[in-house]
Amino acid sequence: RADHTFTWKLRGFDVEGASYRLRIAVHGDQIGGFSEFLKVPEAWERDYEELRSHNLATGLIASFFLVLTLLAMLVVFFVNIRQRDIRWKTAVIFGGIAFVLTLLANLNNLPVTEYAYETTETYGSYLTNQLLVSLLSALAQGLFILFLTAAAEPVYRRAYGDQIRLNEQFQPHGMRTKRFLLGTVLGLTMTAFFFAYQTIFYLIAEKFGAWSPAQIPYDEMVNTYIPWIMVLLIGFLPAVSEEFISRAFSIPFLQRYLKSRWAAVVISALIWGFAHATYPQQPFFIRGLEVGIAGIIIGAVMLRWGILAPLVWHYTVDALYTALILLRSSNSYFVISAALSAGILLLPLLVATLIYLRRRFFVDPTSMLNRADSPPLASEQAPEAGELLPPEAQLLRELPDSVLANYRPLSGSRLGLAAVIVAVFASLLFLEVERPLQQVDFALTSDEARQKAIEHLQASGTQPDTFHVAVFQQHQPDGDAIKYILERASIDRVNQYYTQDLRASLWMVRFFRPLQKEEFWVEVDPQNGEIYSVRHLLDEDAPGADLEEEEARIIAEEHMRAYGLDPDAFELKQSSSEKLDARRDHRFIWEAREGDPRNLDELHFRCEVRIAGDQPVALRRHFKLPEAWQRERDESTTLQATLGGLRIALIVAVALHLLYLLIRQVRSGGISWLSLIKIGTLAGLVVMLGFLNSLP
Incomplete structure (x- = not known):
């Protein structure tokens, strides 16, 4: 058709x-x-992207310091494992809540994700994959929150001995303390204060040219059966993760090294605040400033009243923002469930208030304070200076005699069998196997390709010295097309296609000017230096001719001939045009005729040419694969999805077991950290050198 x-x-x-x-x-x-x-208008979109780039750059810088914070938490995490000072039960509870909420939210979101269902897989395969992704993402989220809790809690506990321990905050006896009542009331009061603060902040900032865009009150969660699950999740995750990173850990950690409490509060608040700079508010720093000032206030509150008030505040603010669309609904179920989810912390407050009114006294929190926590278990006694042993020898010395007595070395026959197996598999490395596209020869260097491209643009009347130039290698092969060819022909046919009709690799020479749309992409054949193609990007407001289709087609056919393609060997399959304000653009796609050697069964060789006004601006050669073959390759059954899930489950199980072994080794002191640091530093330097080397 x-x-x-x-x-x-x-x-x-x-x-x-x-x-x-x-x-x-x-x-x-x-x-x-x-x-x-x-x-x-394209010009507006480019201007807006340039404007947003400042937000993204600012957020990236702040994110760099957040990554440093996470690395510091990782170091502290291992130190506390070694000192046996991690309260695993508390960490598991927080991680477990994150796991359950994330899993429920993912499963609840299935009616929405179903819109992305690909009909190349069975419905059972789709459900299996969705369940697997839901489980893995929930597990990752749970482990992340577990790590943050395990890393931040000991630092918070040691720094603030007069505050109630984290694991006691929401226990029944903890909720009966005056501190819990005050902390919850303060957190809820701060919620109202924060909304007022944001409103006043932007009303004042607007007077100085700041801008905060309106938000459309719509979210896909209204298309789910239990939308309030998302309210709980979005309230819990940011509250726990951000408060533990930027308050419970960062403030005491920075205070320890800066020797200044308020410097620690301000620095941690600004890092946290400007990590929010990626929001669309303008100027680019205004969102970071707004959140940073709030962070200073929240940090001061934590120093005085502990972590409970910031947690209550953060949860309630994010939960209310998420629940707004539900609260504004005329659906009673949406309104009631959203109100209960966003105000869930009112429940323990109500219980604590009723208990106090009934008994007229608060529980004494002395035994629940951080300073009352039992000291960590004493580590194993370090050996004398003359008894220092490498970690391997130390582990052997610590093993029970029964384990050493039961050890039996491998027999000679088993060692011989192992050697034979290793030799057989190692010999496979020396087998010569013919592979496609091994004949690519980069006879031209990148500098020579650059010069070829410059000469070509000069010959066409363009001044390349007014552009920045970047050169990189571009691999061209279409993996699916190669598979299709190999199913019906030999490797020689693949090599023939990618030497005569297409190219396996090209030197791509890009000519560009910062903040301007116009640029040139010149493709140079690395074997002989021929110009393979040129792509010219133009602003949509650039002036040009307004040609009819037939006139533009004549220009496109001449452009094909200039690159060694005979239009008579093709038939036109598709043509389109777009009328812009200052010109008309055309696009033509030709396909090699039946019987052309460049075709193979239902695989067809195509050529696409674009015309801007009366100038050819792009030529592309490619293969058109049959849709039926592609769908058949993409098909997935429930069995395939299940087997893939089992493979991933095995990998996750092995990773978790290795993590368990790592924690055991750290606790026993069996890791030589100096050697690992040297290896890691060397690897990091290699990666950094590779990155710097790739900048051109």
């Missing part, structure tokens, strides 16, 4: 250069699609 796509622009409708567009697709004689959209 023949398919068509039509796009109309509404006359007389203009919003600061944006236009209303209506698009209809026709498949044969049937309507195949309908859409309407606002076409935003």
Whole structure:
């Protein structure tokens, strides 16, 4: 059949250069699609991307310091494992809550993810994959929260001895203390204060040119059966992760080395605040400043009243933001469930208040304070100076005699069998196996390719010295096309295609100017230095001719001939045009005719040419694979998904077991950290050198 796509622009409708567009697709004689959209000017989009780049760069810098914080937490985590000073039960509880909430939210989101269901897999395979992804993401989230809790809790406990221990905060006796009542009330009060603070902050900032975009109150969670699960999740995860990283850990950790409490509060608050700079508020620093100031206040609250008030505040703020769409709904179920989820911390507050009103006294918190926690178990006595042993020897010395007595070395026959097996598999490395595309020869260096591209642009009337130039290697092969060819022909046929008709690799020479749309991409053959193709990107407002299709087609065919392609050997499969304000662009796709040696069964060789005004701006050669073959390759059954899931489950199980062994080794002091640090430093330097080497 023949398919068509039509796009109309509404006359007389203009919003600061944006236009209303209506698009209809026709498949044969049937309507195949309908859409309407606002076409935003390309210049505005580029300006906005440039504006947003400052936000992203600021957020990236802050994220770098957050990564350093996480590395510090990792070091402290292992130190506390060695000192046996981690309260694993507390960490497991927080991690378990994160796991359960994430898993429930993922499963609850299945009705939404079903819209992305690919019909190349069975429905059973789809469900299996979704369940597996849900389980793995929940496990990862749970382990991350477990790690943060295990790393932050000992630091917080040691630094603030007069505060109630984290594991006692939500215990029944902990909720009966005056501190719990005050902390919860303070956290809820801070929620109202924060909303007022944000409003006043941006009202004042607006006077100085700041801008905070309106948010559309819509979220896919309303399409789920239990939308309030997302309210609980979005309230819990940021509250626990951010408060543990930026408050419970960072403030006492920085205070220890800076010797200044308020410097620690301000620095940790600014890192946390500017990590939010990626939000669209303008100027780029305003969101970081807003959140950073709030972080200083929250840090001061933690120093005075402990971590409970910040946790209550953070949970309630994020939960309320998430629940707004539900609270504004006319659906009673949405409103009630969202209110209960966002205000869930009112329940323990209500219970604590009722208990106090009934008994007229608070529980004494002395036994629950951090300083009352039992000291860590004493580590094994270190050997005398003359008895220092390597970790391996120390582990052997610590093993029970029964274990050593039961050890039996491998017999000679087993060692011989192992040697034979290793030799057989090692010999496979020396087998010569013919592989496709091994004949690629980079006879040209990158500098020579650059010069070839410069000469070509100069010959076409372009001044390349006004552009920045970057050169890199581009691998061209289509993996699916190669598989299709190998199913029907030999490796020689693949090599033939990628030497005569296509190229396996090319030197890509890019000419560009910062903050400008126009650029050139020149593709140079690395074997003979020929120009394989040139792509010229133009701004949509760049002026040009307004040609009819036949006129543009003649130019496109001449462009094909210039690159050694005979238009008579092709038939036109697709053509389209777009009328811009200052020119008309055209796009043509040709396909090699039946019987052409560049085709193979249902694999067809194609050539695409783009015309901007009256200038050819792109030529691309490629293979068109049959859709039926692609769908068959992408098919997935429940059995395949299950086997893939079992493989991943095995990998996860091995990883968790290795983590368990690592923790045991750290606790027993059986790890030579100096050697590991040297190896890690060397590996990091190699990676850094590789990155710096790739910058050109």
